[in-house]
Amino acid sequence: MALAILDDRSYNECMNKLDKPNKREQLLEQGVNLLLAQGYHGTGLKEILDAVKIPKGSFYQYFESKEAFGAEVVTHYIEPFIQQLTDHLNNPELDALSALQAYFAALIHDLEQGDFKGGCLLGNLMGEIGDTSELCRFSLKQAIGRYRDLLVLGLTRAQAEGSVRADKSAERMADLLLNTWQGALLRMKIEQSVMPIRACCEDLLGGYFKA
Numbered sequence: 386m387a388l389a390i391l392d393d394r395s396y397n398e399c400m401n402k403l404d405k406p407n408k409r410e411q412l413l414e415q416g417v418n419l420l421l422a423q424g425y426h427g428t429g430l431k432e433i434l435d436a437v438k439i440p441k442g443s444f445y446q447y448f449e450s451k452e453a454f455g456a457e458v459v460t461h462y463i464e465p466f467i468q469q470l471t472d473h474l475n476n477p478e479l480d481a482l483s484a485l486q487a488y489f490a491a492l493i494h495d496l497e498q499g500d501f502k503g504g505c506l507l508g509n510l511m512g513e514i515g516d517t518s519e520l521c522r523f524s525l526k527q528a529i530g531r532y533r534d535l536l537v538l539g540l541t542r543a544q545a546e547g548s549v550r551a552d553k554s555a556e557r558m559a560d561l562l563l564n565t566w567q568g569a570l571l572r573m574k575i576e577q578s579v580m581p582i583r584a585c586c587e588d589l590l591g592g593y594f595k596a
Contacts, residue, residue: 409447411437416458421503425455425514425521455514456524462506463528470535474542481542482549482590489566489586496570497579504570511567533559540594550596562589 415436419428430451434441448454473488474481496504503509507528514521536559543549549558565585572581 408437408439408443412439412444412447412454413458413461416454417462417506420455420458421506421509425510430454452518452520455510455518456520459507459510459521459524459528463532467531467535470532470539474535474539480546480548481539482546482595485536485539485543486586486590489582489590493579493582493586496573496582501573501577501579504574505567508567508570529563533563536562543594544596547596549594553594558589558594562594565589 415433419432434444470488473484476484507525511525537555540549540555540558544551569581569585
């Protein structure tokens with residue numbers, strides 16, 4: 386099959402379309418990094434755009450506003466955590482409780498290696514703009530809901546396997562784990578220590594939740 390010959394204008398338009406998803410991904414990645422380091426209000430669009438090397442006007446080809454960008458950064462941020470937790474729960478060599486413990490142990494290791502910086506972007510943004518931006522609040526609620534549902538799945542399986550207590554619902558335990566973890570992350574940042582998050586996992590997954 387013969388290839389169509391494109392003039393310069395058509396070629397540039399074609400390349401722009403191909404590059405668009407890549408630039409969009411780069412913007413979201415920079416958004417995660419900067420919002421973790423500086424917060425939503427402390428991060429200007431110019432910083433993000435300069436890092437990705439695109440003009441300000443081009444930003445609006447990808448996102449309607451900074452608020453819409455923040456909402457999509459939340460979705461982008463949660464995806465690898467969803468995938469990592471899913472991979473642990475799907476590991477045939479681990480029972481459900483061990484999978485949850487291994488997942489959180491890996492998170493603790495990464496946070497320690499990162500010198501306790503950032504914490505959790507979801508928790509940070511919930512405190513900063515969770516009640517001032519309806520668009521971001523909805524995105525945060527969806528992300529937390531997806532994450533919480535995976536924890537419920539793991540705890541439900543652990544109950545069926547007999548390793549987790551059955552007198553408490555998996556939903557209530559997932560909420561307790563999620564809420565305690567978020568609070569422990571805040572203490573981790575001010576204490577510059579993984580002890581709060583390690584205690585959270587040991588006390589719940591290694592103690593209170595066990596059958």
